[in-house]
Amino acid sequence: MPQYNPPLRDMQFVLHEVLRVVDELKVCPPHAEVDADTINAVLEEGGKFAAEVAFPINITGDAEGCRLNKETHEVTTPSGFKAAYEQYVAGGWPALSCDPQYGGQGLPFVVNQAFYEMLNSANQAWTMYPGLSHGAYECLHAHGTEEQKRLYLPKLTSGEWTGTMCLTEPHCGTDLGLLRTKAEPQPDGTYKLTGQKIFISAGEHDLAENIVHLVLARLPDAPAGTKGISLFVVPKFKVNADGSLGERNAIYCGGIEHKMGIHGNATCQMILDGAVGTMVGQPNKGLQAMFVMMNAARLGVGNQSVGLTEVAFQNALAYAKDRIQMRSLSGPKAKDKPADPIIVHPDVRRMLLTAKAYAEGGRALLIYCALLLDKELHHPDEQVRKDSAELLALLTPIAKAFLTDNGFIAVNECLQVFGGHGYIKEWGMEQFVRDARINMIYEGTNTVQSLDLLGRKVLANQGATLKKFGKLVQSLIEEEGVNEKMSEFINPLAQLAEQMTKFTTEIGFKALQNPDEAGAAAVPYLRVAGHLVFAYFFARMASVALKAIAAGSTDPFYRGKLQTARFYFARLFPETATLMRQARAGVASLLDTDAALA
Template sequence: MAQYLPPIRDMQFVLHELLEVESRLAELPAHAETGRELIDQVIEEGGKFCSEVLFPLNRSGDEEGCTYEGDGVVRTPKGFKDAWAKFREGGWPTLTCDPEYGGQGLPHAVGMAFQEMMNSANQAWTMYPGLTHGAYDCLHAHGTPEQKQVYLPKFASGAWTGTMCLTEPHCGTDLGMLRTKAEPQADGSYRISGTKIFISSGEHDLTENIVHLVLARLPDSPQGTKGISLFIVPKFVPDANGNPGARNGVKCARIEEKMGIHGNATCVIDLDGATGWLVGDPNKGLQAMFVMMNSARIGVGLQTLGLMEVAYQNSLAYAKERLQMRSLTGPKAPDKPADPIIVHPDVRRMLLTQKAYTEGSRAFAYWAALQADVAHGHPDEAVRKDAEDMLALLTPIVKAFITDNGFVTTNMAMQIYGGHGYIREWGMEQYVRDARINMIYEGTNTIQSLDLLGRKVLGDSGAKLRKFGKLVTEFVEAEGTNEEMAEFIDPLADLGQKVEKLTMEIGMKAFQNPDEAGAAAVDYLRVIGHLVLGYFWARMAKLALEKQESGDPLYRSKLATARFYFAKLMPETAALIRTARAGAKPLMDVEVELF
């Protein structure tokens, strides 16, 4: 009984009014001709594909799930394969791919909007092309010219799909422990043997070939992460014409039975002397794979943004229709036996929390996509470097902050529905189940927090963080005398100062005891997440104030939501800063026997 309408107007607001994407793209030679008309056409047509083709398969795909038929064969839910054919017919896989390999070459900022809608419509289905695009990015950056010619056109067209094979049964995120072996052969190939688990899209019936990017160890390679190499391992070895040839020694042993994303085949993959080819340099595989991993982390943020939007849409519609009790201040619908639940303060709290996190995350994620476009295509090296630093700093926040908030908001959607939310037919419980994995895979949110604090902030003495802080400071200074903006600028400026002080405190303590960073990291990421979201909500509030008399209700809605965010959500940072400062002692002084 769920519904989905692509939020075209809000996407246009973010792209054209907030980010002024056309003027930014005009600075990039590859995208200088990408104007508003084209961007809007892509979003509108993409929205039709998502709402008309993918969304109707979401519930049925969840209920049917993928089926393991034995001997490595996996069948996707009914309708998935036909949807893939329509996906290819519409040219959607080619959207942001390099024209040299059959792509349309559109900017990431446009692709991000389309990805959001796909994830709202059907997260499990969308993981098949999502991981494929990550494999495309990895080979585009690190593949040999021959590898690019064979694989990239197939990825771009949707003829083949890709996976990332990292995790093994005895190790999760700790890839330094992996045991999969790669034995060099006389012809320059390698024989790959081992077992990988949790491989999303690892086997299916959508395409004629599946290409696995596999981390493995060469003989006598160094221990730990410095001894990992990356290999291309296709299900069918391409023949001389680049078409699927002999069956390779890579097979799905079984599919995992999961809490959610049932329409995506999460596989145990056995490699039994499979033929593979080295990507990049020996023992440098993790660096190459990080291209795909970072792409996937941003993709997971997009998955959650999509779920947040569709869950909010449905809970809002339900709250306007569901009659329960009377308003505390007197009947608001006296002609009805009870008032709609949207009159109740706590229902409004939940709806506005959903709305604030969803729309704030959209602004943040699209801006991050624009940084990727600038990093890849700006003619000024210094500008490219700044964009790369911004993307490096913010990728763990896109992944962790958005997915944490997404689980909160999908749970709120279920809560608004009450008992009906817990019942399958209404659709909300699926969004909760699907959202839960996003906090775990592609590096748990604790790993993202350690990455942010350890590598991205303390690792360069705060240089990247100061670049983002400069954006905040410049905005605060520009609007500091605008009385209408004081309710947004004052808390943003205050939080910026507190972040600077907190970062210094944690850095000094972590220098003496590394556990201090581990104890503070999760709280710290959430504080930085609010600084980022606060910055974008303040910018959106400025636009809303300027245009609130235009007659478009979007601006009045933005202003109301911004006020809610700064009054009700950002104050969470006070408690987070306090718990971050509590340090490692309350955690690490507890003897194991006392647990």
């Protein structure tokens, strides 16, 4: 059976020693009184909930799955899921970072980010039920009418209701311009929606008394393509003016997808048969409003993979210390045993350290992204808010794609540590692999994220936002460049930062001549950008560790952090050379292949 221990020490290191979030946020009025002790106490309790409530029902939830009653269209979640959700609500966890105006606790998003990493480690399938509610809450908070906010936000904040995002249709996935769901205006100002949505996570379940669906649809006179999409809030049960529940709405689950992983989450085919909804935002501008939820979901999916990477690493490490196989090539290490623990073998350590580095780099990036969101929303300086929003927009596709690619690599390496036992259900490793695979697909495939990064976030503004991140990198290089002990971390970072400008310019010029060149280069380009970001954070973490050791700390945590950073730069970072060569290879070897693909 697998095990899980919340990585509180590393979270505290990133929050307080590397990013110094309390100091960063004290200028933001809503968070001026938040201190490190409060953050640590909340995360300690959150870790207990993840490890003691959500984690024990992970394997059983995967084995049992969800069940659909085709006559009533009701979905029953696996045993223990509803009870765990009731504990989650009773503990006030849904309200952690929500607006106090609607019953929230008003804590920074960085706290919720760290809490959700632990939930994702413990049980990704269960965590998706409350997780999607945060995106629905944020979308309505940003774009809902006062009436919609009054009716829906308090219940989403309390967790009494959950939320979904209904985008995909059978004939269109990412290409939302093709969607056909129709919204017919009614005399009372509501709309009747008709159509079909698929792949709707948590679309129907028995955890909460109502489900708030955010649905993309077209008005009768809507222009074609994405410019003709509107957004509607469509509850499972209609909501009366006083906030009480009314009659069942005409939106229901027509089937559950039979998936490779996340079996404990109901991925639904949703039928809208004249379902009543109200518009969110402006007509034909629904996609802009939905992007609030989509971007939150993309960061959430990156967090799912970091969570799975962490729990897979913990279990692989424990197994490697216990399992004995063969002798070390340099001679016996456990002379009192017939063989050595496999952790003595160099390649086993490579697999373990790959997962550890990807977990710790991803954690730093996601907590930083959450800090940017807090500053975007609450910093008193308009320029800081603007800069934070731009950096977050740049980093979001990296957080989604780079972290989920890394997560799948990592959980596969961890399964490999177990050898044949990793392929067997009882150890839990094969479930982590199956669960992690979806993260590279949904909320915009990783290729779509790569095109978004290169096309919209970099080339569209001639690299202006990328240069803003480059200034952070350059500041660190200037600060630590004269420190000899930091040279092994700073020199490769500085080299890649210098190469990045030329690399981006080259790809940009080729794309101007032939847009397909951007499509050919985008995926390796994103991974290069991801390594630039990781190198920056690992250099910052190494700097903090070195300073702690120089100040006399004997905590082995800091030595371990340095060793992980050294491994990252020696073994994972060099991938950038190959990636840049791939991106520069051009489009011909991909598109001039009609004979090969005949």
